Amino acid sequence: MEENLFKFIEDAIYKITGQKGLVYDTDFVKDLGLTSFDVMNIVCVFEDHFDVEIPSRDVWKLRRVKDVIDYMIRKGLTDV
Amino acid sequence: MKKYPFNPVEYYSCFKDMIEALPNNREDDPAISWFTRKGEEKGVTLGKLREDVRNLQAALVHLGLAGKRIAILGENSYEWLLVYFATTYCGATAVCVDIEQSDDTILQMLDMSDVGAIFFASAVEELCLNLGNPSVKLFSLIGNIGDSRSVLDLIEQGEKLRENGEDVSVEVGADHTAAIVFTSGTTSYSKPVMLSHGAILTNASDALANVAIGKVAFTSLPFYHTYGLTCSVLSMLIGKAHLYINGNLKTVMRDIQLANPHTMLTVPLLLETIHNKLWANAEEKGKTQSLKSLFKLLEFQNKFGIRSGGKKVAAIREQCFGTIELIICGGAHMNADIMREFGYLGVTVLQGYGITECAPLVSVNRNNANNYDSVGLVTPNCEVKIEDGEILVRGKNIMQGYYKFPDLTKEAFRDGWFVTGDMGYFDKDGFLHISGRKKNLIVFKNGKKLSPEKLEEKIRQLPLVKEVVVYGAASGISTDDVQVAASVYPNKDECGDMSSYEILEALQNGINTINKELPMYQQIQMVNIREQEFSKTALQKVKRHLI
Known part of the structure; x- marks a missing residue:
């Protein structure tokens, strides 16, 4: 399941930023240089796909790819 | 250079006067609009805005909240503004809190300002419902959360109170404290700034004396911040603009296109x-x-x-x-x-x-x-x-x-x-x-500020740290321009035989834990170790400009 989620995240980031080559520890700001706008645009892909609203307050806690995977599993957002 | 006269503009001494005067002969004009997540437009007229504020303030007075401090914890919304207006209208003080701060910081802000009531959004539901302080009344901003009554419930209650002729009038003047807003300072905590009705409203009108605005305006600035509230909400309303509001980075670009603002x-x-x-x-x-x-x-x-x-x-x-x-x-x-x-x-x-x-x-x-x-x-x-x-x-x-x-x-x-x-x-x-x-604030491109002392205090608690200085490091990879960096002089006694790499790794782990509790823009992105102590002044203050 984690691999599927990883692939989903990788696709979403590629779609918004054109960046590839993620690993579980990739940090969105430190490693990819994403701005808060980029991060929010990626979140929109998630919201549209799962038809949920992810509060901004939760978004800022998701620093790395693995944080997002943990969050998705916790919230039951695994049907990718 | 040619001196241009200031633009003519109305001045108000208190929020009650402003709310009552705004719709004069313009009751049906659009006041505030917004778009739902699906892009559907919603909005209220000036007449409806005044009526909602009157009703909500009636309920607040009935609940004994006139003159108290009322915290607002939520993203930008019409309900957020209603609570702010009703609070100031009835002589209470609006305590404006940034909900992207850590739980600890929010609790500290609530505690510092002695709030009698909190209006909260679902994003901080857990934090608010577990406050465990029975003397603080809890209300939800949008929809019913737990047992809390919502803004809409209170508006309905206020309407009935007014129909029944209950006396809900309160005298408020220019010198009353309208809001407490938090600002980063050279202290390790945010400072609660008290602003009077006169200060905020004079400033909102002053902005219009300098700047001529269009008929339709758009803002996505946070209302808990004075720039967002005074300049982007109050100035626009006083300047008779139809204001579109948004508080969500995810939909800002979409809403700008939908609103067609000037x-x-x-x-x-x-x-x-x-x-x-x-x-x-x-x-x-x-x-x-x-x-x-x-x-x-x-x-x-x-x-x-x-x-x-x-x-x-x-x-x-x-x-x-x-x-x-x-x-x-x-x-x-x-x-x-x-x-x-x-x-x-x-x-x-x-x-x-x-x-x-x-x-x-x-x-x-x-x-x-x-x-x-x-x-x-x-x-x-x-x-x-x-x-x-x-x-x-x-x-x-x-x-x-x-x-x-x-x-x-x-x-x-x-x-x-x-x-x-x-x-x-x-x-x-x-x-x-x-x-x-002159002061040590780190200023980010999103307009938010950070006091380095606040983070230094947290980092100093890590066992390997003897001295630390947090600063804004110029960054070429992000439009936010600065990244938060920490320079650490390790505690040699605690480090023992550890190699520099091991020290850095341990520090990074400690800082990762600190980062988890911080909003994204405040997170420490870089850590470096120093071989020598920081240069200090005679008063043992670190000379930051040398970092």
């Missing part, structure tokens, strides 16, 4: 994002050189006072800005070259300068007197003087003090002038320029 209030981050996209699009289409040539031509035409109305320019403007013609930008330094380029496209960007303690606006450029390298001309009810290079301010817009911090309040003033901690100067035409900062 005027937008924002921070440098958004403008730099638009600018980056403009050039990225050109690069993608192999048109970078042609865009450069176009800007050269526009620059040349501009020197001779020719404003190009060509189709190409109109198409770029439409693509980047939709219908926007005027942008007011504040919160952090804005790049003058970007403002110039936008100007060539026919979009005026006016940069301003403000500080929470000044409610916030001190100066702003004017539609017909715009100096991109400056932060504009001082507003009518505000005075600025430069003393030893430092900007001092006094006037009707200045704060009453820091709530329950008389010593800090005393320190903030010098002979009746508020000491901003910013360095600056006036040019020969009277424009104010900012040249630096």
Whole structure:
């Protein structure tokens, strides 16, 4: 399941930023240089796909790819 | 330089007067609108806004909350504004809290300001419902959360109270404290700034005396911040604009397109994002050189006072800005070259300068007197003087003090002038320029500020740390421009035989834990180890400028 989620995240980031080559520890700001706008645009892909609203307050806690995977599993957002 | 008279504008001494006067002969005009997540437009007229505020304030008075402090914890929404207006209308004080702060910081803010009630959004539901303080009344901003009654429930209750003739009138004057707003300072905690009705409303009208706005305005600035509330909400309402609100970065660009505004209030981050996209699009289409040539031509035409109305320019403007013609930008330094380029496209960007303690606006450029390298001309009810290079301010817009911090309040003033901690100067035409900062704040492009001392206190608690300095490191990879960095001098006794690599790894782990509790922009992105202690002054203060 984690691999599927990883692939989903990788696709979403590629779609918004054109960046590839993620690993579980990739940090969105430190490693990819994403701005808060980029991060929010990626979140929109998630919201549209799962038809949920992810509060901004939760978004800022998701620093790395693995944080997002943990969050998705916790919230039951695994049907990718 | 030619002196332009200030624009004529209405001034109000208290929120009750403003709310009552705004709809006069314009009850059916649109006041505030917004878009739902699915893009559906919602909105209220001026008449409906006044009626909702009257009803909500009636319920607050009935609940014994007149004169108390009422916290608002939520993202931008119509309900947020209603609570703010009803709170100030009934002589209570609105405590405006940024919910992207950590739980600990939010709890500290609530505790510091002795709140009697909290209106909260679902994002902070857990935090609020587990407060465990029965003397604090809890209400939800939107929808019913737990057992809490919502704003809508209270409006209905207030309507009935008024129908039944209950006396819900409260006397409020210009000197009453309308709001407590938190600001980063050189302390390890945020300081609660008390602003009176007179200060906030004078400042909102002063902004209009300098700037002529359009009929439709858009804002995505956070309301808990004075720039967002005073300049982007109150000024727009007083200036008779139809205001579109948004508080969600995810839908900002979509909502700008949907709202078709003439005027937008924002921070440098958004403008730099638009600018980056403009050039990225050109690069993608192999048109970078042609865009450069176009800007050269526009620059040349501009020197001779020719404003190009060509189709190409109109198409770029439409693509980047939709219908926007005027942008007011504040919160952090804005790049003058970007403002110039936008100007060539026919979009005026006016940069301003403000500080929470000044409610916030001190100066702003004017539609017909715009100096991109400056932060504009001082507003009518505000005075600025430069003393030893430092900007001092006094006037009707200045704060009453820091709530329950008389010593800090005393320190903030010098002979009746508020000491901003910013360095600056006036040019020969009277424009104010900012040249630096005396205090240690890190300023981000999204307009948010961070006191390094706040993070240093947390990092110092890590066992391997003897001394630490947090600073804003220039960054070339992000439009946010600065990243938070920490320079650590390790505690040799604790480190024992550890290698530098092992020390760095242990520090990084500790900092990762600290980062988990911080909003994204405040997270520490870089850590480095020092071989020597930091240079210090005679008073043992670290010489930060040497870092």
